[in-house]
Amino acid sequence: MATTLDTLDIERVGQGQGISGGFLQGVGRAAARNPVGAVAGVLCLILILLAIFGPTLAPYSATRVDFPRLEAPSSAHPFGTDNLLRDIFSRILIGTRNSLGIAFASIALSTVLGVVLGIGSGYLAGAVDLFVSRIIDVMLAFPALVFLIFFLTIFRPSVYTVALAIGLVLAPGTTRVVRSATIGVRHLQFVEAAIALGNSPFRIMYRHILPNVMAPIIVIASVQIGTAILIEAAISFLGLGVSSAANPSWGRMLQETRTVWQLAWWTAIIPGAAISIAVLSFNLFGDALRDALDPRLRGSR
Numbered sequence: 457m458a459t460t461l462d463t464l465d466i467e468r469v470g471q472g473q474g475i476s477g478g479f480l481q482g483v484g485r486a487a488a489r490n491p492v493g494a495v496a497g498v499l500c501l502i503l504i505l506l507a508i509f510g511p512t513l514a515p516y517s518a519t520r521v522d523f524p525r526l527e528a529p530s531s532a533h534p535f536g537t538d539n540l541l542r543d544i545f546s547r548i549l550i551g552t553r554n555s556l557g558i559a560f561a562s563i564a565l566s567t568v569l570g571v572v573l574g575i576g577s578g579y580l581a582g583a584v585d586l587f588v589s590r591i592i593d594v595m596l597a598f599p600a601l602v603f604l605i606f607f608l609t610i611f612r613p614s615v616y617t618v619a620l621a622i623g624l625v626l627a628p629g630t631t632r633v634v635r636s637a638t639i640g641v642r643h644l645q646f647v648e649a650a651i652a653l654g655n656s657p658f659r660i661m662y663r664h665i666l667p668n669v670m671a672p673i674i675v676i677a678s679v680q681i682g683t684a685i686l687i688e689a690a691i692s693f694l695g696l697g698v699s700s701a702a703n704p705s706w707g708r709m710l711q712e713t714r715t716v717w718q719l720a721w722w723t724a725i726i727p728g729a730a731i732s733i734a735v736l737s738f739n740l741f742g743d744a745l746r747d748a749l750d751p752r753l754r755g756s757r
Contacts, residue, residue: 493744499737506549507556514546519702526720536722538713544726547704551727554698554705556734558619559684565623567677570630575661575669577631578638588635592628600625601690608696615698622687626680633676637669644668671749679742682735689731706731 506513516523521541529536535544577588607621641647642665650660691697692707699705706727713723 490744490747493740493747496737496740496744499733500741503552503556503734503737506552508553510549510552514549516543516546517702518542518547518550518704520546526716526723528720529722535726536720538709538723539716539720540712544709544722547709548706548726548730551699551704551706551709552730554703555685555688555707555731558615558622558688558698558705559681561615561619562622562626562684562688563677563681565619566626566630566680567673569623569627570634570676571666571673573627574631574634575638575665578635579642579661579665580657585635588631592631595624595628600687604687604691605694605696608691613691613696613698618688618691618696618698622684622691625687626684629680630673630676633672634669637672638665641665641668675742675746675749678745679739682738682742685731685734685738 520543523533523537523541523543525537525541526539527533527537533543533545535548538544538547573588573592577585603625604621607624608617611617647660647664650664655663688697688705689707689710692699692705693711695711697705697708699708709727710724713720713727717724
């Protein structure tokens with residue numbers, strides 16, 4: 457009789473269908489075909505570095521208030537000063553950590569929830585799929601902003617509660633994407649072979665399903681980072697964020713200067729541009745990742 461596949465062979469076949477082998481090559485080809493996506497990736501990296509080292513790079517403290525009021529951008533203050541006598545450039549650098557930190561924390565939460573619920577409902581199907589789908593429908597029925605205000609009014613705003621609220625808002629989208637990807641691979645031969653060998657459902661989902669749905673997971677996470685940044689800015693603008701004078705955020709900077717926008721244009725343009733560049737960079741980088749990791753799109757450009 458011919459040599460049969462053992463469990464190790466099945467795992468190797470299943471994982472080989474994923475993205476681990478050609479991930480870097482796919483990203484490199486996507487960068488060559490999509491220069492805009494490559495530039496967006498560089499900007500994303502710069503933003504991450506600013507979030508890490510921003511407070512160190514800032515020339516002034518975020519709480520220093522001995523500068524001229526509403527001074528236009530100059531060599532001493534590249535982004536000008538605000539109505540509270542503070543240097544906007546320093547506050548933009550320091551605020552990068554707050555804005556991006558909460559966004560990444562919420563994306564981590566939404567991705568974990570989306571992967572667990574999406575793979576579980578997509579593979580197990582039946583009553584589990586029906587139950588998860590109804591939960592997602594209920595969550596999507598609430599307007600995101602109304603849910604955020606309701607949640608943060610009940611629970612005191614903190615880094616954890618804000619990240620949890622944003623993560624819950626973004627989790628349904630991740631769940632649906634992962635569920636669709638799971639349904640697409642659950643009937644492939646390597647999964648059926650793993651079932652025939654007696655692998656448990658948990659082992660199959662972890663060892664065979666998860667590696668083969670990593671591409672859409674990476675893409676949806678990278679795209680939703682921009683959405684999370686925008687949501688955090690909106691929450692901070694409404695006064696429900698966690699920013700403070702010493703730990704600002706871009707949305708809070710807009711809220712604090714809204715009364716002087718007509719007198720000093722830079723107080724609105726600079727924080728708004730920071731939010732826009734961050735959101736656009738992560739969205740374009742997510743599109744580039746999608747082109748690199750989706751086999752149907754690799755030859756479309």
